[in-house]
Amino acid sequence: MELVELLKLLGIVVVIVGFALKLDSILIVSVSAVVTAIVGSLGVQGFLEILGSNFTSNRSMTIFIMILLVTGTLERNGLREAAAALIGKLKGVTSGKLVCAYGIMRAFFGAFNVGFGGVAGFIRPVVIPMAEGALEAENKEVKEEYIEEVKGMASAMENIAWFFFQVLFVGGAAALLVQSTLSSLGYEVEVIDLAKVSIPIALIALLVSCIYFMIRDTRLRKKYYGTNGRGGK
Numbered sequence: 001m002e003l004v005e006l007l008k009l010l011g012i013v014v015v016i017v018g019f020a021l022k023l024d025s026i027l028i029v030s031v032s033a034v035v036t037a038i039v040g041s042l043g044v045q046g047f048l049e050i051l052g053s054n055f056t057s058n059r060s061m062t063i064f065i066m067i068l069l070v071t072g073t074l075e076r077n078g079l080r081e082a083a084a085a086l087i088g089k090l091k092g093v094t095s096g097k098l099v100c101a102y103g104i105m106r107a108f109f110g111a112f113n114v115g116f117g118g119v120a121g122f123i124r125p126v127v128i129p130m131a132e133g134a135l136e137a138e139n140k141e142v143k144e145e146y147i148e149e150v151k152g153m154a155s156a157m158e159n160i161a162w163f164f165f166q167v168l169f170v171g172g173a174a175a176l177l178v179q180s181t182l183s184s185l186g187y188e189v190e191v192i193d194l195a196k197v198s199i200p201i202a203l204i205a206l207l208v209s210c211i212y213f214m215i216r217d218t219r220l221r222k223k224y225y226g227t228n229g230r231g232g233k
Contacts, residue, residue, distance in 0.1 A: 011035050096217025110162050110165035157209060161209075167202070
């Protein structure tokens, strides 16, 4: 592969380095896009044309970008601090309970095909600061290793809730995809029937996930904060 072709991969390098250094996610994506456009010889005009055409033709991507911009603006103006302060006022809240509460909320709105921006748009700026606020309310040190585990649990809950509950929305792409797949296999089913049989599976998946994350959080708290869950600064 020629050097010129390899240079076009610099955008990927920017993403990897940016996330490794834990820089702002919106800044990383923006810089990566600009770098890719420059080394790919698109120029400013070509970059804006591609960005504009995709922005108008792909509604989902448009909504995603808008959520990122709004989230970034809110973060800059104290969203993380407000989320942490809110959860700090509540008693007995743990990261496990918080992840379960988020999963229930995500599942409810997922059944109506309503999203919150996923990991970048909601978990990172809202759920994680709440987990940190819950620790601070208990006078515990916010340990990076523990928070990384919480990030994993919250991201997993996001995927589980969205995967199982989006099928319940009869007008959504997920339900239509399942219907078309079954149809190609010779099974003619109505979307509403798919939703009905998916409800108990989705609820079981959510229940099992909540139990698992509650148990896992209990073990993590013992690991990082002692057997009695205490661990002051």
